[in-house]
Amino acid sequence: MTESERTITVDYLARVEGEGSLRVRLRGETVEDVELRIFEPPRFFEAFLRGRSYLEAPDITARICGICPVAYQMSSAHALERALGVTVGGALRDLRRILYCGEWVESHALHIYLLHAPDFLGYSDAVRLAKDHPDAVRRGLALKKAGNHLMQVLGGREIHPINVRVGGFYRAPSRAELDALRPELEQALEIAEETVRFTAGFDFPEIEEDYEFVALRHPDEYPMNEGEVVSSHGVRLPMDRFEEVFEEVQAPYSNALQSVHKGEGSYLVGPLARYALNSDRLPPRARTAARAAGLAPVERNPYRSIVVRSVEVVLALEEALRLIDRYRPPDAPCVPLPATFPATGAAWITEAPRGMLYHRYRLRADGLIEEAKIVAPTSQNQKRIEDDLRHLVGKSLRWDDAALTTACERAVRNHDPCISCATHFLTLEVERIPEGTGESPEANRAAPTLVVGLGQEDRGDDRAGIEVVRVLRRRFRGTEVEFLEGPADVALLLDRWSGRERTIVVDAVRSGRPAGTIQVLEVLGDRLPPTYGGSSTHGLGLAEAVALGRALDRMPRHLTIWGIEVGTIRIGSPPSGPVLRAVEDVTDRLARELGGPRRAARET
Amino acid sequence: MHEEALLRDLVRKVEEVARAHRVERVERVRLWVGALSHLTEGTLRARWSMATIGSVAEGSGLEVESSLDVHDPRAQGVVLQSLTPRSPWKGSGHPPSVREKPPVSPSS
Numbered sequence: 001m002t003e004s005e006r007t008i009t010v011d012y013l014a015r016v017e018g019e020g021s022l023r024v025r026l027r028g029e030t031v032e033d034v035e036l037r038i039f040e041p042p043r044f045f046e047a048f049l050r051g052r053s054y055l056e057a058p059d060i061t062a063r064i065c066g067i068c069p070v071a072y073q074m075s076s077a078h079a080l081e082r083a084l085g086v087t088v089g090g091a092l093r094d095l096r097r098i099l100y101c102g103e104w105v106e107s108h109a110l111h112i113y114l115l116h117a118p119d120f121l122g123y124s125d126a127v128r129l130a131k132d133h134p135d136a137v138r139r140g141l142a143l144k145k146a147g148n149h150l151m152q153v154l155g156g157r158e159i160h161p162i163n164v165r166v167g168g169f170y171r172a173p174s175r176a177e178l179d180a181l182r183p184e185l186e187q188a189l190e191i192a193e194e195t196v197r198f199t200a201g202f203d204f205p206e207i208e209e210d211y212e213f214v215a216l217r218h219p220d221e222y223p224m225n226e227g228e229v230v231s232s233h234g235v236r237l238p239m240d241r242f243e244e245v246f247e248e249v250q251a252p253y254s255n256a257l258q259s260v261h262k263g264e265g266s267y268l269v270g271p272l273a274r275y276a277l278n279s280d281r282l283p284p285r286a287r288t289a290a291r292a293a294g295l296a297p298v299e300r301n302p303y304r305s306i307v308v309r310s311v312e313v314v315l316a317l318e319e320a321l322r323l324i325d326r327y328r329p330p331d332a333p334c335v336p337l338p339a340t341f342p343a344t345g346a347a348w349i350t351e352a353p354r355g356m357l358y359h360r361y362r363l364r365a366d367g368l369i370e371e372a373k374i375v376a377p378t379s380q381n382q383k384r385i386e387d388d389l390r391h392l393v394g395k396s397l398r399w400d401d402a403a404l405t406t407a408c409e410r411a412v413r414n415h416d417p418c419i420s421c422a423t424h425f426l427t428l429e430v431e432r433i434p435e436g437t438g439e440s441p442e443a444n445r446a447a448p449t450l451v452v453g454l455g456q457e458d459r460g461d462d463r464a465g466i467e468v469v470r471v472l473r474r475r476f477r478g479t480e481v482e483f484l485e486g487p488a489d490v491a492l493l494l495d496r497w498s499g500r501e502r503t504i505v506v507d508a509v510r511s512g513r514p515a516g517t518i519q520v521l522e523v524l525g526d527r528l529p530p531t532y533g534g535s536s537t538h539g540l541g542l543a544e545a546v547a548l549g550r551a552l553d554r555m556p557r558h559l560t561i562w563g564i565e566v567g568t569i570r571i572g573s574p575p576s577g578p579v580l581r582a583v584e585d586v587t588d589r590l591a592r593e594l595g596g597p598r599r600a601a602r603e604t
Numbered sequence: 605m606h607e608e609a610l611l612r613d614l615v616r617k618v619e620e621v622a623r624a625h626r627v628e629r630v631e632r633v634r635l636w637v638g639a640l641s642h643l644t645e646g647t648l649r650a651r652w653s654m655a656t657i658g659s660v661a662e663g664s665g666l667e668v669e670s671s672l673d674v675h676d677p678r679a680q681g682v683v684l685q686s687l688t689p690r691s692p693w694k695g696s697g698h699p700p701s702v703r704e705k706p707p708v709s710p711s712s
Binding site for chain 2: 012013015
């Protein structure tokens with residue numbers, strides 16, 4: 001340390017403030033942007049599995065979630081058994097369903113009583129709820145304990161059970177061990193029915209969302225370990241064809257993957273979806289409880305998921321008791337697995353408490369895993385939760401940020417116990433932009449520079465402009481530069497660039513040059529920018545916007561177009577290599593031109 | 605788990621302190637890692653350059669002291685001890701020292 005150097009002593013104990021933040025951009029009365037960001041970095045479980053024995057998969061993947069480890073064990077074991085051509089039936093099949101029932105009870109009880117119910121009763125958390133409503137919280141804990149006991153007896157311990165293996169179990173319980181659980185389960189079943197009455201009495205916001213529900217459906221039981229994939233938009237396919245219709249995408253602002261129904265958009269998995277697609281498969285007591293609670297056969301109000309979840313607790317306990325009744329210990333705790341097999345692979349889906357969990361494996365002939373793919377329910381619901389939030393914010397524009405934060409946290413808690421736990425600390429960032437009057441160019445004088453990225457999200461190279469703007473937006477946060485991204489829309493472009501000192505538009509172009517070629521064009525005099533219809537809405541693109549802007553005298557003083565030559569535009573594919581390199585190049589050059597902070601490291 | 609959220613909190617605090625002291629760029633940040641913390645020096649180092657992008661601490665060096673004392677009252681935590689501004693201090697040679705009380709609220 002040189003003597004001219006100073007050090008500022010801080011002594012601050014760092015805290016985990018929250019795992020998620022929500023960024024909302026409002027322009028006047030319009031919600032322009034909603035981004036749910038999950039900070040938790042990737043954990044690379046799919047990579048860990050490569051090169052490991054297939055026999056390890058259930059125990060490794062169980063570590064992905066402390067609330068639903070059984071789901072990971074069930075999806076992995078079934079996928080691997082299918083790959084080996086092994087079927088697990090009879091008492092072993094029943095034991096697996098009982099174990100899953102235990103996890104459903106445990107997870108749902110936690111979500112209902114400790115995370116969700118306080119919202120409806122006006123408490124910030126379950127501890128404060130317990131002071132005024134101790135009986136309610138006690139019911140929750142009693143349910144959770146019953147679920148725990150099932151997990152303990154069948155799985156060897158309550159969390160991260162150790163008794164599940166490919167082919168069955170390491171040890172099957174005796175008849176007496178399961179019988180010993182009966183009194184507690186019967187009592188829990190009554191508590192579960194009381195829980196349905198309790199939650200049905202809450203006040204629910206009158207909201208209906210137009211969900212595409214996706215769940216498994218089985219010929220004669222409420223789905224857990226088996227079935228085919230069905231959706232409320234008419235999808236019906238065997239589970240191993242899941243990836244043909246649904247895919248995971250990476251949003252640049254979030255570390256959690258999002259899933260979409262290809263060509264359709266977001267969809268919802270979990271209790272609301274399962275119930276909507278399987279309410280005719282509920283066993284008698286669950287069905288009676290649902291009817292008494294006033295549930296329709298399809299519920300589209302996300303807040304009512306707490307009632308549906310309660311009905312599923314009744315179902316899980318009812319099922320566990322039914323299966324325990326008919327239990328006869330199997331001859332062996334595990335079916336024999338082939339000692340040798342050719343290279344193989346398979347996929348399977350089971351219903352985790354919060355929704356479908358997809359596993360796919362490819363095995364080498366020596367039994368080592370070559371490739372693993374896991375699609376968790378949390379990522380499947382991520383995009384749909386964003387859509388819920390977008391609608392909520394659109395209806396609550398006049399609320400202050402504190403009220404909006406609370407409402408958004410509640411909306412997240414409707415769907416997921418993990419994000420919902422994290423989002424007790426949701427950081428809400430609201431950018432409120434006064435609406436342009438549409439007449440006065442003066443409205444935009446506050447920010448002299450606007451950078452526009454034109455393109456469409458999931459059309460390969462066409463998203464080049466969007467990529468550039470997303471990186472720059474982060475780098476220039478809190479500065480005088482404003483950003484806009486999305487498909488070209490004449491009205492929006494005129495509104496946003498009119499009267500500015502400078503506007504820079506980054507767009508994909510097609511002029512016959514090699515992909516990735518960058519062209520910079522100052523729009524002067526009567527020249528029009530090159531037309532490229534790829535990213536416009538209703539056929540009115542950038543050229544039309546310039547022409548119209550001139551006619552109406554609604555132009556920025558300086559307009560520069562940065563064109564990135566596109567290669568292929570394939571729906572659902574990522575941008576090509578040359579275009580990605582051009583995106584980086586343009587980003588760096590624009591950053592220098594805008595005078596922003598220099599960076600050494602590459603952004604991922 | 606949770607390292608990203610913790611790092612964000614650290615960077616937020618570095619920004620806050622830098623602002624209060626009119627520091628434009630931070631040269632070095634010194635952390636103390638408790639013996640029972642779920643994070644290690646390696647984890648923190650691996651993520652520091654990413655976590656600081658766009659902040660006053662972008663490109664800064666990280667000094668980490670890993671405690672072995674499991675009885676330390678803050679053994680489970682990570683403490684931001686100090687930061688060193690990038691531009692040389694053009695003062696009397698007596699650098700100011702600012703001490704802030706650790707927050708009262710418990711870590712989650």
